């Protein structure tokens with residue numbers, strides 16, 4: 001492993017600061033052992049998770065469509081849409097084996113190229129780019145100095161912001177969420193206390209240099225066409241705004257710095273607590289590391305070899321704003 005990594009395998013930036021993003025932080029917050037497996041040992045399941053591939057390919061399509069429409073001069077919409085759909089297919093074909101893709105397509109699965117095109121059309125109809133006063137950024141990656149923890153560690157805060165827009169006289173960070181669950185109050189409420197929403201709103205403010213009004217969550221309900229045939233595709237797409245004031249963002253920042261010290265305490269004593277509760281069996285298939293934890297300790301190394309591969313998390317490899 002290169003010198004970009006610390007003694008526990010943790011990713012460092014060029015200044016020697018450990019880098020965190022919202023998924024890394026939430027993994028450690030849910031279960032210290034999960035954080036260790038993913039971000040110190042860099043383990044990932046051998047088989048790709050179809051839901052994750054669908055979500056990231058959908059994001060890519062929205063990114064390509066948005067960037068081509070806001071270029072100077074902008075692409076015409078049909079060209080931008082065709083290029084966006086091609087970008088989805090490229091990821092889909094790269095990440096999933098042919099037999100899996102064919103099974104999904106022929107069975108009319110909710111995660112298929114055919115259903116993506118239907119939902120993407122609904123997304124564009126519901127959220128045309130003309131609804132914003134301006135799109136200030138699209139797929140903006142960043143690594144910023146979050147601050148210094150109480151124990152004196154400087155921390156880099158990293159991530160990718162789907163979009164930053166000026167809308168209804170405010171500036172918002174926009175996050176697109178694909179979900180197989182209903183887009184009801186329960187769905188949107190969970191983002192009100194999400195570290196990602198607060199952390200990306202905080203980061204967006206540093207990038208733009210202005211206060212934000214909050215975050216916009218744009219949800220896409222991923223359901224099979226047959227289950228939703230009475231609903232137009234744009235009815236499967238909903239948005240909720242989550243306002244934040246500066247004191248809430250500062251509360252999140254301070255809490256995050258404290259949390260990072262607690263991660264270091266686990267490393268210092270050499271014991272990473274297991275969740276053994278809701279994170280292990282979370283909706284959507286449960287923890288991705290459960291095959292290791294299901295086994296007796298003496299068999300866990302064997303499980304790692306059988307079902308997991310090394311995948312090094314490194315957001316610093318992307319084009320990024322780094323401070």
Ligand code: SF4
Pocket residue numbers: 030031033034037274275276277279280287288289290293
């Ligand atoms: S299965 Fe449970 S205990 Fe094991 S890593 Fe995942 S959350 Fe932690």
